[in-house]
Structures are given as C-alpha cells and as structure tokens.
Amino acid sequence: MKNKKFTLLVLLTFVLSIFLAACNANPATEPSEKENENENNTEEQASGEPKEGGDLIVGSIGAPTLFNDLYSTDISSSDISGWLYDGLVKYDENLEPQGDLAKEWQTSDDGLVWTITLHDGVKFHDGEALTAEDVKFTYSIPLSEDYTGPRASDFEKIEKIDVVDDTTVKITLSEPYAPFLGTLSYGILPEHILKDVPIAELGENEFNTKNPVGSGPFKFEEWKEGQYVKVVANDDYYNGRPYLDSITYKIVPDANALMAQIANGDVHQASVQSSDLPTAEKLVDDGKINLSTELSLAYTYLGYNQKNELFQDAKVRQALTHALDRDSMIQAVLDGDGEIAHAPSSPLSWAYNENVPKFDFDVDKAKQLLEEAGWTPGDDGILQKDGKKFSFEVKTNQGNKAREQIAQIVQEQLKQVGIEVTPKIMEWSAFIEDVTAPNWNYDAVILGWSLSADPDPTALWHSKEREEGLNFVHFSDPELDKLMEENTKQVEQSERKETIAKIQEGIAEQQPYTFLYYPNDHYALDASIKGFVHHPSSEYYMIEKWWMDK
C-alpha cells in the first residue's frame, strides 16, 4: 500500500504542485482563515432610501451541486437554495430564531407538540399557494423508507404531522428535542410539482438542477455549467419584492482569480481569505470596496488522537496546551485577527460558557505536568518514557495557509518543552480519509469546525460517535454522555444552557483538543452595495433587502 501511494504521489505531484489554491472542501470543515482588518460595516453607511434595480454579481470559489436542501451537502448549494426557498424559521444575525414563513410557533409544555402558523398569501414561483400541506409533504420526504439523501437524522424525531388548516400545521415529536428548531429552517418544496415523483428518485430529479421552484425572494433563471447561476427577483414575494433585479452567483476557480475580479469590479461581493487581506485593504483605501469583518461561528483546533498512547493522559494534553503560545500564533499567522479559543463553542452562541478551565501559555507548568506524567528528557533533549520518545506527526490540509503555518509553529513551540513534532500537509480527500473512521491514521490534526446555530455538542463529543462519527479523537466520558443525552430534551433554554455549560467545562478540563482560535469572516462588498447585514454563518443573509446605490 505504501508503494502504491508513493507511485500515485509522484503521478499527481505535478498536477498538485500547480494548484496552490484550496480545494472546494466543505466549508463546514474549512472556515476561511482570517487576518487583521478595520471594522467597516456597511450597515452604518447605508445612505438614502433603498431603491429598486441592480444586477448583483457575487463570486464564490465553490460550485453548487443541486438546489434542494434535503439532498445537497455543500455550502454553495444551500446559499443559493436560500434565495429560492423559504423555511419556516430562520436564525437572525444574533443567532436568535425568527419566523420566516412561520408567523408564529408554539411548543406544548411537554415539548412534544409544535404548532406552527404560516403567513397568509404565500405563493410558489409558479403562482400556486404554499400551504400547510406543502410543509407536511416536505417533512415527510426524509421520513420515508425510500429517502436516499443525507438529512434523515434531522427529521427522525418526528412522529406525525397534522395539517390543521391551510396555514396551521401540528408536528408531534417522539421525545422533546430542542434542536428541532434548526430542522424548521429547511426550504419548503412544492407538493403540486413533486407529488408524483417516487421518493427514491427525488434526489436525481431534474427539479433540483434544471427547474427548482420555491417560494423565496428570487426565482431560478439559469445555471450555466461551470460559469454561473442566475436568479431574478420574485415580484410576488410575500414579504415584498426584493430591491435587486437579479443575482448572479459566479463560480471562480481559485482565490487569486476571485481577488482579481473584485479588484476589477467584475464581482461585487465575495468572501476574502486571510492571505488576500492586504490586497483587499488596498481596495478599501482606493474607495472601491467596503470590507465587513465579524467573528465567524467557527473555531480552529489541534486535536489529539486518543487511540495513541501518547495522548491518553489528560495531564499530557493539558501540558501541550500550556506549551503552546496561541497569542503569538494569532499574531504571526492571522496578523492578530482572531480570538484565543478555550471551549468547544463560540462566543456568538447563547450556550457559550466563558468560565471553562483555561490552560494559558506557561512553559514551566507544561514541563512540570509532563514530568508528573512520567516524561523525562533523554540525552538528545527529547522527552522519553519507558524508552519511548515523545514524538508525533501533526497532519493538516493543503491549501489552507493559516493551518500550514500553525503546524510549523506547533513544531517550533513544542520543541521548547522537548517534544518532537513533524508537520504533514495533505490533499483534502486523502487527509480526511486518514483522519476519520475507520482508519484514524494520525497522531494529531489541525482542523476547524463550523458550528450550527443550535449548540448541541453530541455529534462531536458523544462516545457513540467514536466508531463511525466525527468524534475521531476518541474522546469519551460517560458522565458527559449522559448530560449530552439530556441537553436536547430540555425545552427550557436556561436549563439547557446550564447543562451545556457543564459539558463544555468537562470537555475543556480534559483538553481532547487544544482549542486554538475563533476566526473572523471577511466580506468584500462593492462600494455601491447597501443594506448588507453581517451574519456569522450565512454569507447572503437578508439579501432581499440589499440594494445598489448606482
């Protein structure tokens, strides 16, 4: 196998060496990295009355796959779906739930029955009314035996759906499930168009790629393969026609090209990566663009594989965190544009616990803890225990400059306490295969998580997610498992917050990760764009209220 891989490497090297750009990895694991920049929120600069008109062009490195929330897994698709479809509920810029198609919703005292009232007069793009029947139809798809998409688990708590009248739907759950609010953000599909399509074939149906019909502020017009997706204003949108006449989602192959297009005015809006910030700031100085910077709902971490003996002692993991100077890391790599992270959550979340145990930079403390754990310096200065050296490899993905640099800094800083680290930069798909189940072929990784608005930690930290799921560091704590099982059943937010706070404390205490930092998002916006609202996880939030001052 080693040989095969080597041959392959040689074969692919020439190709890979050419492309230094990041691959189109799922942003859920690749929050774009950030650097320093002056706050410059266009919200405050909005001048005058909004006016109708304007063809907005937004640029993106990712290309969409299909427009149906129940089947797509990439961020480009869900971004564009957000323009075409409405969900029942959405999360605003403070991550508070707000009604979208839902005028209001109520939960029974036992948390089992959700009663949702829809707005009157909502129409699909083809003029048909959107009713509670369409909600029932949409939510029934992932509940079906024949459903082939990846979203079944978000709906599995639904026991039955009752249509009360045209604008009222009652959903009964099998157990109280607080994160269900997130499920209510899926786009509602038109029953009258899709009712005759067998559910087994819905994922491959042309509706998703050639003719998506929703009730959202924009209507699908054209998808030009490899070039762009164009949508036009929906004049009959229930919440008023959007100001923009059209949005063109332009697909650009790499970050360099995207930057050039922003500079040229070929693209009016795009996310800016850390390495391009100096260029973007120059454009701000020239008055061409505005740059909006806010904390991203994400964190970057260094994770330790607890299948490896080196990392099974919590004391050792704490020592590793003490040995790492995250402040200088943020200065060196991100130009100071990021916050040190301590918890498996984000300061943006209502469930964030700022009082988790913290392991600040302290080399003496690190050395002392390592000594307590039985590690002593050998002749070559490298720590040893039972004749084994403290030496490991840290893997991260190619194309993410910040992570590549952090791997080198970790090597440098851990050398100070006698630990030998070898950075290894890998192509995305190969890297993910190594790290995840069933291979777990790694010692430590540098990665990031984008978080959902709902703070449920189960998917990453529960013991049951070790064998196949995303708990690939093999963290396990029966006490915390119990709390995780409880947290989703707590309908009362304050109560749930306490439970999650305990979970975060427990995780931080044991340091399965060294939480590195909270990155920022940066959006470049053409100077003519007004009405932009920066949202921590949704790039085109409320785009129906953007307008162009031209």
Added chain:
Amino acid sequence: MLSYIIRRVLMAIPLLIGISILSFGIIHLAPGDPTALMMDPNIKPEDMEAYKEKYGLNDPTHIQYLKWVGNMLQGDFGQSLIRQGTDVSFLIAQRLPNTLFLMLVSTALAIIISIPFGIFSARKPYSLTDYSVTFTSFLGLATPNFWIGLVLIMFFSVQLGWLPTGGIATLNEPFSLIDRLNHLILPAFVLATADMAALTRYTRTSMLEVLKQDYIRTARAKGFKENKVVYKHGLRNGLIPVITIFGLLLPSFFAGTVIVEKIFNWPGIGLLFIDAAFQRDYPVIMAVTVITAALTVIGNLIADILYAVFDPRIEY
C-alpha cells in the same frame, strides 16, 4: 490508404482500453472518496454509508470498472457522484465545445506566430535575429504556463484594465463578438506559448535542412528571387515534419488546457477535470480521460494522414 486508416482505428481500441484501466486504477488508488466533502456534524455516518452503497463505492475496484465499462459501451457515462442527478454526458457536452474552441484558436495563434519566426531563423542562421528568436522561444519553453498567465492577468487586467480577468463572456451583457475575443486573447495566447517554442524550433531545423538541398541551390542558380526560393520551393517540404510534430503536441495541448482553464476561469473540460479529481468524482474523471484520449488518438491519425497528403513520397 483506407486499409491503413482502418488498421489504425483498430489499433486504437486496445490502446483506449489500456488507458481506461490505468486511469481507473490510479484514481481509485488515490486515498479518499467523494464523502470527504461531507464532513458535517449534521450528517450521520449511516447516511454516508448509504450514499457509498448506492453508488457502489464499496464494491471491489475491478467490479466497479466492469460496471463502468458496461455502461459506457452502451453510451452511458453515468451520473456525477458530486452533482447528483446530473449526467456526466451533460457536463461534458456543456464544456467540451469551450475547450475545443480555445484549443483551435490557440493552435492557429501558435502557427501564425511560430512558423514565420522559424523561417526567419532558418534564413539567417547564427545571426542576431536567429539568436534572439532562439532565446525567446527557449524562454517561452522554460517559463511555466501558470506563471505567464498570472503575470498577464496582473498587467493587462488588473493594472491596465484592458482585458477581463477570466471567464468566457461578460455577465449580464448581450452577446458580442468583441467581448468574446477580449476574453479569449489571454488564455489562447498563454496556451499557445508552450507549443510555440517547440514549433519554432522544429520549423527552423526543418527549413535549415531543406535550404541545404540541391534543388534549392538549383533554384537559386536559376536566378529566382530569394523569397520565391524559400516560400515556393522550400516551404512545402520544410513544413512536412512540422505537421507530424503537431499531432504529437496534442496531448500537451490537453494538459495545457487544464492549467490555463483553471487560471482564466475558462469553463471547459480541463477545469471540470481538475475539480473532479480533487472531489474524487470518478465517473467525471473517467469520462474526460476517455474522451481526451480518444481525441488525441484521432488527432494523431489526422496528422499522419495529412503527412501523406503533403508528402507524395509517403505511401500507406
């Protein structure tokens, strides 16, 4: 001639089978699969597993290959693993014309620029002109395409703002020929540079060889003007070997489009291929490989036939 063509076509079949087995094997040896793009805490492992089952990703490689060949022989390239519900044939039909168009223009550019330079060099070998042509063509040969591309974008698009930074046409504008040409200039030129150097050198060598021949001396002795000697008597024979070289350059052209399309955001088959490779979209990778291999084989065949057309000494 006809029997020769039939023979060549028949020979291409085992070649294409070999290419398909090799590529299929190599791409499946690469670690990872399309699910690497689904690292999302909201997607359950069992859903991922169901996806792999559905697309037969858990079958042994040779079974997957046989299934793929079986479908392909019936003209079915399958569906993209990443773009569910989209036929690979649709993706290719949308993009192949763009690539062929770019290659055609770029080939024309390469011919128009290199052949005259090659002739200049050959007419005054070891002169200053010759040395500067040689130097420039080696420089072109040695400089990577992507670097030239980025420098030209920096200069003509970002600094001067004369040309677009990429793409095939300006968005939200009605079709215009001028706009199309503006988008085409840089990528076509960059794609041409790699082969221009080779073509110039071959033309020079071949013309030098021809200009030494007896019949050229005879023509000069008859008192024909030098231009007539070179272009009427020498050129046709001088260009014969160049035609063959052209056939051999085709694969490098395809390789070049991958890079050039990526830099200039040219929505062709090269860009499709590179994205598919990173995403492990096996059906797309295989379809592009087979099609480009087939086009290369056909291109070489045409070059060989042309050789016979231009050179009466050759008989098949």
